[in-house]
Amino acid sequence: DADVTQTPRNRITKTGKRIMLECSQTKGHDRMYWYRQDPGLGLRLIYYSFDVKDINKGEISDGYSVSRQAQAKFSLSLESAIPNQTALYFCATSDEGVTDTQYFGPGTRLTVL
Amino acid sequence: SQQGEEDPQALSIQEGENATMNCSYKTSINNLQWYRQNSGRGLVHLILIRSNEREKHSGRLRVTLDTSKKSSSLLITASRAADTASYFCATDSGNTPLVFGKGTRLSVIA
Numbered sequence: 715d716a717d718v719t720q721t722p723r724n725r726i727t728k729t730g731k732r733i734m735l736e737c738s739q740t741k742g743h744d745r746m747y748w749y750r751q752d753p754g755l756g757l758r759l760i761y762y763s764f765d766v767k768d769i770n771k772g773e774i775s776d777g778y779s780v781s782r783q784a785q786a787k788f789s790l791s792l793e794s795a796i797p798n799q800t801a802l803y804f805c806a807t808s809d810e811g812v813t814d815t816q817y818f819g820p821g822t823r824l825t826v827l
Numbered sequence: 828s829q830q831g832e833e834d835p836q837a838l839s840i841q842e843g844e845n846a847t848m849n850c851s852y853k854t855s856i857n858n859l860q861w862y863r864q865n866s867g868r869g870l871v872h873l874i875l876i877r878s879n880e881r882e883k884h885s886g887r888l889r890v891t892l893d894t895s896k897k898s899s900s901l902l903i904t905a906s907r908a909a910d911t912a913s914y915f916c917a918t919d920s921g922n923t924p925l926v927f928g929k930g931t932r933l934s935v936i937a
Contacts, residue, residue: 718869747924756915756929757870772924804869813858814919818869 717741718819720805726825733792735822737805745808746788747816748772748780750801757804763788764810795826831859831916831928839934846903848931850916851896857919859892859899864913864930873914874901908937 718739727733737746748760759772761780769780777799781789792799805819834849850859858877862870876883876892876899883890889902903910913932917925 749927754929757927759924759926762924802867806870808925813860813875814925815860815872815875816862816870816917816925818871820869821867823867 720819720822724823728827731795733795735790737788739786739807743807743809747806748790749804752801797826800826831918833928833931837932842937846906848901848914850899852918860917861901862915906935908935911935
């Protein structure tokens with residue numbers, strides 16, 4: 715969905731490096747999410763934010779931090795990357811409504827060597 | 828932990844056949860949603876069924892929901908090679924994020 719963009723799309727880094735993944739949206743949604751996807755494990759929620767002043771840990775927040783700079787921007791940081799953080803990372807947004815349907819970005823493929 | 832569990836994990840069918848995927852969940856829900864993911868891409872919302880609905884249609888998609896059994900099924904009729912993708916169910920239980928299952932990988936062979 716072009717309304718949700720992620721940068722970079724691909725990143726290779728080394729163990730111990732600090733990495734930031736960025737997400738921007740033009741959908742005007744208050745809610746934003748970060749997920750990681752590993753083969754066979756589906757999507758796992760890392761952090762989510764229901765508005766600019768709200769940050770919540772998800773299922774697997776250890777080793778990650780986030781920043782909600784504005785309604786439209788939600789960044790994910792890996793403070794000191796490790797190889798088992800190699801995964802596909804997705805940002806998503808949703809509107810605070812009855813259905814909470816989510817809209818996903820194209821993903822960032824991160825490899826930690 | 829994941830709420831929805833899809834079954835089967837993988838499914839391979841011939842073009843023109845119907846594909847059925849199932850999702851089971853553990854707690855009460857407000858609605859259940861199905862998403863599609865083409866290889867390596869972001870998920871795309873397909874269809875939503877509310878807890879007070881039993882069946883819903885959208886084009887070649889048919890979704891059923893049985894809240895007594897805590898299960899849902901997604902039927903894709905007259906499948907096409909372009910339907911090859913992974914399909915995920917996601918449950919909405921209130922003012923918490925959707926919880927996604929692990930997905931079913933569908934391969935449609937031309």
